[in-house]
Amino acid sequence: MTTPPRILVAGGGYVGLYTALRLERRLGRGQAEITLVDPENYMVYRPLLPEVASGTLEPRHAVVPLRAALRRTRVVTGRVTSLDHQARSATVLSRAGEQLHLAYDHAVLGFGSMAKLLPVPGLTERGIGFNSVAEAMYLRDHVLRQLEIAAATTDRELRRRALTFVFVGGGYTGVEALAELQDMACHVVDGYRDLHRTEMRWVLVEATDRILASVPKDLADRATDELRRRGIEVRLGTQLKSAENGVLHLSEGPDFAADTLVWITGTKPSRAVSKLGVPTDDKGRIKVAETLAVSGMPGLWAAGDNAAVPDLDRGGLCPPTAQYAVREAKHLADNLIATLNGRRPEPFHYRGQGEFVTLGRHKAVAEVMGVKLHGLPAWLARRTYYVTQIPTLNRKLRILADWTVGMPFGHDVVDLGSREHPHAAFRDAAEAE
Ligand SMILES: Cc1cc2nc3c(=O)[nH]c(=O)nc-3n(C[C@H](O)[C@H](O)[C@H](O)COP(=O)(O)OP(=O)(O)OC[C@H]3O[C@@H](n4cnc5c(N)ncnc54)[C@H](O)[C@@H]3O)c2cc1C
Numbered sequence: 001m002t003t004p005p006r007i008l009v010a011g012g013g014y015v016g017l018y019t020a021l022r023l024e025r026r027l028g029r030g031q032a033e034i035t036l037v038d039p040e041n042y043m044v045y046r047p048l049l050p051e052v053a054s055g056t057l058e059p060r061h062a063v064v065p066l067r068a069a070l071r072r073t074r075v076v077t078g079r080v081t082s083l084d085h086q087a088r089s090a091t092v093l094s095r096a097g098e099q100l101h102l103a104y105d106h107a108v109l110g111f112g113s114m115a116k117l118l119p120v121p122g123l124t125e126r127g128i129g130f131n132s133v134a135e136a137m138y139l140r141d142h143v144l145r146q147l148e149i150a151a152a153t154t155d156r157e158l159r160r161r162a163l164t165f166v167f168v169g170g171g172y173t174g175v176e177a178l179a180e181l182q183d184m185a186c187h188v189v190d191g192y193r194d195l196h197r198t199e200m201r202w203v204l205v206e207a208t209d210r211i212l213a214s215v216p217k218d219l220a221d222r223a224t225d226e227l228r229r230r231g232i233e234v235r236l237g238t239q240l241k242s243a244e245n246g247v248l249h250l251s252e253g254p255d256f257a258a259d260t261l262v263w264i265t266g267t268k269p270s271r272a273v274s275k276l277g278v279p280t281d282d283k284g285r286i287k288v289a290e291t292l293a294v295s296g297m298p299g300l301w302a303a304g305d306n307a308a309v310p311d312l313d314r315g316g317l318c319p320p321t322a323q324y325a326v327r328e329a330k331h332l333a334d335n336l337i338a339t340l341n342g343r344r345p346e347p348f349h350y351r352g353q354g355e356f357v358t359l360g361r362h363k364a365v366a367e368v369m370g371v372k373l374h375g376l377p378a379w380l381a382r383r384t385y386y387v388t389q390i391p392t393l394n395r396k397l398r399i400l401a402d403w404t405v406g407m408p409f410g411h412d413v414v415d416l417g418s419r420e421h422p423h424a425a426f427r428d429a430a431e432a433e
Pocket residue numbers: 010011012013014015016037038039040042043044045046047048049050078079080081110111112113130131132173270272303304305306320321322323324325356
């Protein structure tokens with residue numbers, strides 16, 4: 001009896017989850033041993049993070065538990081630290097802190113991306129990114145806390161900096177995060193006697209002459225108008241030069257102080273990639289052929305944000321989006337199976353179907369298969385799309401329940417920031433003994 005091929009899936013995000021799901025569906029029992037490695041035991045459904053930040057979605061409902069979704073895959077929680085592809089072995093630092101050596105015949109690399117920082121003084125100390133559930137949850141609590149600080153103080157300068165929220169980067173992630181949080185803050189502020197919406201200052205800083213470069217210009221302009229109508233300062237052609245001591249120095253205009261600085265200017269491949277000894281391009285992305293096989297390394301495959309996937313339909317490279325990552329993952333799985341069966345892998349073809357950008361409750365812009373939408377129809381189309389796409393019935397129902405409850409009741413505005421220091425009350429009690 002021959003032993004089944006061992007397939008290692010490194011990373012449990014879009015690429016990892018959808019590759020493993022496809023392999024499970026297309027390969028019979030015993031036809032392959034699939035192992036997936038990720039530091040977390042869940043996949044983050046990142047397009048829903050802006051709604052986690054604004055409290056329209058419970059954080060746990062925006063993730064997919066890997067073991068529940070993947071019934072025939074062994075899930076290892078840990079971090080892939082190196083590869084010895086000659087020996088077909090991956091080294092993993094497990095959650096228990098132990099080093100594991102996982103043997104494989106084929107490995108799929110889907111480590112995703114991380115925030116791309118620029119050498120702006122004070123940025124690392126003062127800024128925060130928007131790529132994880134933790135960051136989305138933190139920002140929500142942080143904004144709510146800033147409102148409490150502003151309401152509680154008599155110091156006008158402290159009040160002003162507490163109520164100043166700056167987002168750098170006008171791509172869809174930056175716009176969505178800012179728009180959702182501002183929408184929530186407006187809703188919350190209405191409940192304060194001594195705070196008013198107009199006291200808040202929300203600033204979007206974008207280096208180029210427009211926001212939302214990936215959507216058609218007229219939709220981007222509509223989004224800009226919507227943000228400005230809500231009093232948000234959209235500063236185009238502007239760069240953040242310094243954030244030292246919380247004082248923001250932009251390329252134009254006077255300096256001002258802000259306690260909130262969110263940096264969302266793009267991403268670069270995850271740090272793990274540089275340690276693997278795989279071929280990369282000038283931006284650190286793994287070089288892959290049009291079949292998604294890593295160039296010159298048979299048995300190794302890559303897709304998603306960490307790979308430079310040729311875009312055969314539009315030229316250049318495929319954009320680093322979930323929409324592409326899902327299609328690449330499914331195609332990669334099919335090609336891997338074809339290779340196992342002695343067939344030729346096929347080139348990857350996909351043409352993007354459009355994009356949704358949420359701008360807060362009942363507000364969005366979208367382009368779906370060439371049809372442009374805005375306002376409520378775009379917002380409803382976005383929600384319908386994501387709820388049908390998220391894997392497992394369990395998650396679909398939980399998200400639907402959150403949204404349904406949110407319809408009449410709006411944002412959930414409780415700041416549970418105290419969970420950042422869960423031992424504090426216990427230590428306090430010990431001190432009081
Ligand atoms: C806030 C936000 C909103 C977005 N909205 C949209 C949208 O509306 N539409 C859209 O199409 N795209 C959107 N995107 C982009 C989309 O989420 C990414 O393109 C997509 O997640 C890429 O999939 P991936 O599998 O390459 O990476 P990811 O989904 O990021 O998965 C990478 C996985 O690798 C794991 N990993 C990292 N290092 C290691 C290691 N050393 N060992 C093992 N595992 C490791 C990580 O834990 C993670 O689970 C958004 C992104 C963000 C951050």
